[in-house]
Amino acid sequence: MIPVLDARLAAVLKLIRAATHADIGSDHAHLPIRLVQTGRVERCVVVELNPGPLGHARTNVALTGLSDRLEVRQGNGLSPLRPGEVESASMTGMGANTIQSILEAGGERLPPALVVQPNDSPRILREWAARSGFHLVAEALAAGFWSYPVLRFEARSGADPVYDGVPLDAALRYGPHLLRSGDPLIRRQVLDDLTRLTPLAAPGRAAQDELNTAKTALEFLEK
Template sequence: MTALSFQPRLDPRLETVLGLIRADTHADLGTDHAGLPIRLIQTGRVRHCIGVELNAQPLELARRQVARAGRTEQIELRLGNGLAPLQPREVQSVSMTGLGAGTIAGVLARGQADGKLPPRVVVQCNDSPLALRIWAQEAGYHLAAETLVAGYWPYPVLVFEQAEGTDPAYTDLPEAAALRFGPQLLREGHELLRPVLADAYGRYAPAAAPGRSAQRELDAVIEALVYLGWTVEEIRQ
């Protein structure tokens, strides 16, 4: 196989992320196999990409993959934590995928405190995106897009853009349900909300009692179901 014919295969979650990125210079944080940077360059969605990796072993894998694809001129790989190895205003967007929402939110918050967070952020977390939605509201980023992608479980993919004022994505929605399950997903009645809500209901209903946190979580599930016009019986089928 020649370098030019090597195309890493992205799973549906990373294919979705790929389609949401377009920039002159982009950074992929926690790049590991570097599949996303390679495809971003190969598809022309990005002119230059910086792949950041915390650990030496995956960074070495990324180096081999980028060399195999013949893209060492366009993809720069840096060892480091989150946005730390970047310069302020060096990139127009960043992505971080395949990690927990709390970890990603922590990286974004530290990057913002250091003045390195660009105006567009594309993330895919492996758990509830609640921490990311709360981070965005506090950090002055609005939700530009969100979806769920089928996989081992429904993977949340979210795009945030820096903007002034209150995020209009949440207008006229029940707040707790929108923060936990996604304002755009609720508005569109996304089909993959059914297993997400069924899972949350199954987890919180047995432990719910007045004053308990499980009750607040269950109330948010019920709020979402009422908004969607769905019943518990329907989503558990």
């Protein structure tokens, strides 16, 4: 069995390379299967909380004949892992709040590299990383039903230099790497925000702050 990854999971795959990896909330296990099949990962732990998706993961892993390198475990977040067991972990296709809860509960099980793909704004994950000893080392946007953000964090000491020279609020909202690269999808997102927020904005409203952030991001993109 060779699963076909959509653009979202293909973008995630490109940001992972490790001897040992864990995919948390894996459902069908397509990502870990392709990670092992393409040689990007030698061994992967597939973690699922819920019985239905856990069954999908077990069936698909069995169909690949790679059960010696893909181990499926039931459990919540990073808790099925032993401290230091994996070099990196991915959490994809979930809300940013769910991913943040998993990271915050991770403690000594948090690996030194993380790849996250939330289905909504990644801002709180950039903020979590900045206060938790992780630097944002890569970002991508994958086209799909909407633009899916993919972020890679690595454990590093000190303030994250990626935010130097970029307006902080715009960088937390849209992504410092994406703004610097002028990615066409981030430009589209900023322009869409300007269109959506302009009629909603008024002094004292949250929409006004969001509109100001979008304007700052556009100015940076057009510099």
